[in-house]
Amino acid sequence: MFEYWSDGFSASLRRVVDPPQPVLVDLGLAIPTRGHLGGTATMRIKAGGLHVAGTVPGLLYAWARTTEGTWLGLVGFAIVTGNRRGRVEVKQWCDAAALSRPDGRGRPRR
Template identity: 30%
Template sequence: MFDNWQLSSQYPTLFAVSRPVWVNTARPLPPSGARMDEVPLFVRSEGLLVEPRMPGHLIAWLRRSDGSWIAVVEVELFSANRRSRTTATLWLPAGDVSPDDEQSA
């Protein structure tokens, strides 16, 4: 993913990591606000299930030009009936990621 990122030894801006984390998905992927009784049953069962807080895997920290950090996180996503799944790579503000102390211990 970062094959073309020039690494600086004096002022590093990229740190590759591998760590389980919790991801606050409520801000980058907010709920639609639709009433569940108005959504067709096949959509509710086969659509992508996004919870407000989900487990993920932190793969990198990348420093922005304004000095803040972005967490690069992979999250495994499932359909509500768990028959379908995909992995999403999310680029999130540092505040939307927290350590998963239970898994990393």
């Protein structure tokens, strides 16, 4: 995943998590949305659209530092539809603030 990013710094700006570590993903922070603009969503949208609220389990694969100094975690997780009949499996970079440990002991180690 980091084959095109050379890192010659003594304190690395990236880290692979091997084996991947279980985490909880706060979808509201990982995938911020502006909410529905201009009225109420139809039942079709509420049932079939992706539900990007709440917390879901995921697997943390890597950490990377941004130019602002914050950390991003590469996380795999599923986003279910409103009616829970469908889902989309994603693997994306999420702000560290969106990640927590499943045992409730704060943020995952970087």
